Amino acid sequence: MRPSSSSPHKSGMFSMPLYLLLILLLAGCAQEGPGESAPESPATVEVKRTNVVVETVTTRDLRELLTLPGSLEAWEDLLLAAEIDGPVRWRGPQEGERVQVGEPLLRIDSDSRQAALDRARSEAELRTVSRDRLRRLRDEKLISPQEYDNAAAAQDAAAAELRQAQVALEKSTLYAPINGVLDKWLVDRGEYVTAGMAVAELVQVDRLKVLLEVPEKDVGFLTLGEKVSLTPAQVNQTGGEEFSGEVIHLAYKADPLTRTYTAKVEVANGGGRLRPGMIVRVSALRRELPGAIAIPLHAVVDQEGRKLVYVAEDGTARQRDVRLGSVIDGRVVVEAGLSPGEALLVKGQHLVNDGSPIVIVEP
Secondary structure, eight states, rough: OOOSHHHHHHHHHHHHHHHHHHHHHHHHHHHHHHTTTOOOGGOOOOOOOOEEEEEOEEEEEEEEEEEEEEEEEEEEEEEEEEEEEEEEEEEEEEEEEOOOOTOOEOOOOOOOOHHHHHHHHHHHHHHHHHHHHHHHHTTTSOEEEEEHHHHHHHHHHHHHHHHHHHHHHHTTEOSSSSSSEEEESSTTTTOEETTOOOOEEEEEEEEEEEEEEEEEGGGGEEEEEEEEEEEEOSOOOOOOOOEEEEEEEOSSSSSSOEEEEEEEEEEEETTTTOOOOOOEEEEEEEEEEEEEEEEEGEEEEEEEEEEEEEEETTEEEEEEEEEEEETTTEEEEEEEETTTTTTEEESSGGGTTTTTTEEEEEO
């Protein structure tokens, strides 16, 4: 039987299309690549926004203060000296005690001075009696005028000796010339001192003074009689009691080295809570700023010499150039560039640019 010739022909016709189809399918898979997907639609892309904190810009009345450092000094700081020579026989108050004007502090050889005074007084009394007796004899023409003149001269000399002895006795006792505190003794009891030798230190503390060095740019803000406040420096503490003072002197001439003007402030210290040597801060009113805009200092962005801030507008950050003034209590006065009611960026402002999308997370 003859084999059919149509079987091989039919097999070739069906196998060729299947092969081509397989090649096309593999080529399509190779073009797409593993893990790739079709690009997203522009409507599905999410815009990245920066989280910020804002503060509403407001106006307020401000007082700008001039604050200068200084140290308290005693109103009078006296170094008392002996006026006569001799040993110290007595010392009165103890160091640190308050004394009143006229109170005796120390006596120098007062016993011998008293004895000298007694002798001088007796001699003066004797010379006075002798002069008076000779005056009567002269009047009766019983003695010559020369004898009376000699007696009168002797009485005058005795009177001078008496006055000198009285002064020496007075100087043997050292009296307090002011109300104050006996700060320190410089001699001991029994020690021999000479005239002019320092024996004690006395300070007046019921009122004190502060000497301030005022810069040239600030001297125009101080006036004589102006009331100021003083706050003692606190060590490891916050705050501090405030005291009042008054400007009683302001130099007209600047120091040639420091170019500052010396101001003297008087401070009442009746309670004795202040002490000479304490460091204080003196504050005086420089000027008042009614209706001023003041913002946190950290809200300002310094960009190549420009002072910038950012405000929130419709979900975006908007840049503002500002002109700044004084810094008062950690806030800087804005003289131009901001308006009341605007939402100022106080956190996140360094992460945005003009027009950057933002999200307010804390008003």
